[in-house]
Amino acid sequence: MVIYRGLNNISKLDASVLTMGTFDGLHRGHQEIIQRVVHHAKAVNLPSVLITYDPHPRYILNKSDDIPLMLMSVDKKLELLEEFGLDVVLVVPFTHAIANLTASDYINNIVCENFNPKHVVIGYDHHFGQSREGSPESLQTICANAGFTVDIVQPVSDEGQIISSTRIRELIESGFVRRSSFELGWVYGFKSQVVHGAGRGRELSFPTANFIPLDKNQLLPKNGVYCTRGRVDGQQLYGMCNLGVRPTFEEKEFVMEVHFFNEIPRDLYGQTITIEFLERIRDEKKYDSVDLLIQQLEIDKNRCFDIIKKYM
The missing domain is CATH 3.40.50.620 (HUPs)
Structure with a gap:
C-alpha cells in the first residue's frame, strides 16, 4: 500500500x-x-x-x-x-x-x-x-x-x-466497550506512555503501570475496571485496568493503571504500550478497608481469566 x-x-x-x-x-x-x-x-x-x-x-x-x-x-x-x-x-x-x-x-x-x-x-x-x-x-x-x-x-x-461514529463514541463513554468493538470491527484501544505512579498497586501485590494516552484528545471509556489486552514491544499481555480516582484511598486525581497478569521482563516507565479494552468488569467503588479491596481484586482477576479465554 x-x-x-x-x-x-x-x-x-x-x-x-x-x-x-x-x-x-x-x-x-x-x-x-x-x-x-x-x-x-x-x-x-x-x-x-x-x-x-x-x-x-x-x-x-x-x-x-x-x-x-x-x-x-x-x-x-x-x-x-x-x-x-x-x-x-x-x-x-x-x-x-x-x-x-x-x-x-x-x-x-x-x-x-x-x-x-x-x-x-x-x-x-x-x-x-x-x-x-x-x-x-x-x-x-x-x-x-x-x-x-x-x-x-x-x-x-x-x-x-x-452503526456510526457518534453511536460508537456514546457506547465507549458509557463503558460498553465490548459492544463498541463489535461495531468498530476491531478492539478499541490506544497507544499510551507509561508514567510514574504512587505505587499503590505494588503495596496490594497487584503492581500496576500507570499510563496516559499519547494523544490528549483520545476518547476514554467510562471510569471503572476493565479486562484488557496490552501490547509491549510486540508481546501480547492480558491484564486488568482501572480508570478512576481510587476512592478507597480517598484520592481525587484521575489515573489510568493496568495490572498485567504476565511477568514483565523489564521496567516499563517511559515506554510506549498499547492498551485494548476487552470488557468492562465493574464500577469503581470505595471499600471500607484495603483487605476488602484486595479480595475484590482477586475476584476481578478470576473474572478476567474467564473473559480472556474467549480472546485466546
Whole structure:
C-alpha cells in the first residue's frame, strides 16, 4: 500500500477506483465501503484508492467545545487500512484552505487531477467541499461531467441500530466497550506512555503501570475496571485496568493503571504500550478497608481469566 501524506509528490494515476471520507473510527460501515472499492478495482484491474483527512475536519471547522474526542490516530487508521488490500491511501492535511474549496474544485483539483477515477464509492452521509455543499447526490451530477460512475453505500445496521461514529463514541463513554468493538470491527484501544505512579498497586501485590494516552484528545471509556489486552514491544499481555480516582484511598486525581497478569521482563516507565479494552468488569467503588479491596481484586482477576479465554 502506497501512502501519501500531503498533496506533494503524488504519482498520478491514469485511472482508478476510489473512495473518500474521514472514516472516523474505521467502523464496519466504513469497512463495507472499502471492501466494495477493493472488490470493484480488482474486477476491472485498476488501482484502489482511498482519500482521508488529518486532522478530523471538525477540529478545524468547529468551536473548541464541539470537537469530537478521537476514536483512533491517523497511524492506527493507516495500520488497519493496510489489511484491506488497498493500493493507495492519500492523507490530505485538512486546513481552512482545503475546507474552502468548492465541491467541484475539490473533485477536479484533488481527486480527478491525481487519480482520475472511473468509479467512486461513497458513504450515504459523506459531505465535502465548502460548507459541506458536496453530497453523494451532487457527486452524481459532477460525475456526469468528469466521466466516472458513483456507487452510494447505504448505512450498515445491527439489531436495528445504524452503526456510526457518534453511536460508537456514546457506547465507549458509557463503558460498553465490548459492544463498541463489535461495531468498530476491531478492539478499541490506544497507544499510551507509561508514567510514574504512587505505587499503590505494588503495596496490594497487584503492581500496576500507570499510563496516559499519547494523544490528549483520545476518547476514554467510562471510569471503572476493565479486562484488557496490552501490547509491549510486540508481546501480547492480558491484564486488568482501572480508570478512576481510587476512592478507597480517598484520592481525587484521575489515573489510568493496568495490572498485567504476565511477568514483565523489564521496567516499563517511559515506554510506549498499547492498551485494548476487552470488557468492562465493574464500577469503581470505595471499600471500607484495603483487605476488602484486595479480595475484590482477586475476584476481578478470576473474572478476567474467564473473559480472556474467549480472546485466546
